[in-house]
Ligand SMILES: [Zn+2]
């Protein structure tokens with residue numbers, strides 16, 4: 001698609017913004033985006049990353065998994081490249097090796113650090129798996145996690161936050 | 173802390189495991205997701221009211237953007253999209269924007285830890301009823317890979333008039349990405365941002381914990397503000413800068429026509445004067461409220477959907493004269 005401002009270059013930036021109190025979208029080339037103030041410094045919060053992402057994809061390795069589409073949502077790798085958007089949670093497993101180079105490029109990292117959802121389930125499994133391990137800090141971790149589970153169930157979030165910090169400290 | 177920090181925002185992206193992401197979601201399924209989120213929110217001590225985008229006029233949708241309650245992207249489509257708002261508008265939960273859930277907490281001033289604690293609490297309550305898409309290695313799964321990991325975007329809205337006047341702000345902006353942060357201008361109506369309002373946020377969400385990202389943002393913000401304050405001292409010794417501020421107030425007091433970008437530029441100058449005690453009898457809170465009030469859709473919401481830009485410029489000048497005289 002051509003840039004809507006100069007009508008000459010290929011549009012790479014998709015800007016969603018407001019003009020005179022109305023919602024508006026523009027597709028711009030990098031030069032015009034810069035000239036109009038929509039560069040990295042001045043872009044609107046929701047400028048979409050699809051363009052950026054699909055340029056990463058084009059440099060990425062060819063298909064490794066060999067999967068043609070995601071069984072859950074039907075997305076093909078091409079759909080994801082074209083839109084910069086992943087179709088569903090399972091796509092991440094289906095296209096894991098194809099997505100990985102892009103993810104590394106964007107974040108400089110591929111290992112999550114931080115919060116886990118449903119800490120309750122997570123800690124219970126963890127405790128069972130690690131029940132045989134004998135390190136004393138593990139025992140303490142188990143106790144803290146049990147207490148955390150209780151605190152969360154009772155919605156005592158202040159206590160839960162303290163406990164989580166303690167657990168994080170022990171996990172190192 | 174400093175009045176140069178206008179507000180703080182935390183946003184968490186979450187998706188439900190059993191539904192495809194919004195890009196692959198049918199309108200029926202999207203409405204199911206909206207209902208499920210509403211159901212899960214009932215366990216929360218905070219009361220939310222639901223607003224379906226398809227049920228409200230366009231000006232209200234845009235006015236919500238002007239108040240930072242929803243994103244421009246969110247209103248680009250209306251079917252199957254809804255927002256849950258707390259009574260005080262501190263918490264907004266957009267359903268089916270780029271992700272099933274975009275939970276956002278906004279607080280006045282510099283309140284990163286407090287805002288995160290609240291977002292975290294609500295997230296915990298939601299996760300009791302909702303099965304979030306999560307990957308041991310990639311963290312919270314999001315429609316756009318740029319939000320993988322914590323799915324958290326923490327940001328502060330800054331008023332940096334001195335750094336902007338000295339031109340330093342552009343140089344800083346370019347260097348921030350090395351520190352894992354991005355800075356954007358706010359309140360641009362047509363193309364360029366007007367006034368010296370910026371949003372500083374963390375750029376990376378995978379491989380950095382919520383706490384580390386917030387600490388980093390907090391540190392850099394503190395440094396940036398210290399720099400702004402130093403520039404203000406030099407700047408305000410200058411009679412020309414003082415003249416600019418007082419002239420800005422003079423125009424706001426007497427203009428009959430005021431377009432959006434001129435208003436933003438003048439309010440930004442007056443805000444500088446107020447927070448540096450060069451203009452007595454005004455507060456930055458007053459200015460911050462005015463900034464929202466004089467946005468185009470906010471004017472139309474109050475005074476009529478069919479206003480032309482010229483009608484709005486007349487009304488805007490009137491609002492400002494009222495407030496400053
Ligand atoms: Zn162009």
Ligand SMILES: [Zn+2]
Pocket residue numbers: 070071072073074075087088089090091092
């Ligand atoms: Zn899929």
